[in-house]
Amino acid sequence: MKKIHIIAIVMIFGAIALLTTAADDMGVYGTFKDARDSGKVMKVVGQLSKDKEMYYKPIEDPNFFSFYITDAEGEERKVILHDEKPQDFELSEQVVITGSFKGDDFVAKDMLLKCPSKYKNEEIFIKAEG
Secondary structure: OOOHHHHHHHHHHHHHHHHHHHHHHHOEEOOOOHHHOOOOOEEEEEEEEOOOOOOOOOOOOOOEEEEEEEOOOOOOEEEEEOOOOOOOOOOEEEEEEEEEEEOOOEEEEEEEEEEOOOOOOHHHHHHOOO
């Protein structure tokens, strides 16, 4: 075999490995009901329940944070994140959690926050004027 053929084969296997790794990250979006029924890792989009308790004691365990989220269907569940509490977590408008159910709790392995836009007030002002 020529060197070019060997390089091409290695590059093809590398591309296949890269695509399978990226496919694992592309989770399916759903609700708490979907996640509970499937038993698989799923992404759930919801609103932070600000009236419920958020538990984070960094002195006791810096990698344990629990809070409550209400999904699109209105189901509210306790979420446990084995990581530190994100900065400005209370200001988030929307939360995307990736994880699965362990008992009655949703255990998140990853979380993405959608925070308010700094231009939000200006957008409201422009719409009110027009």
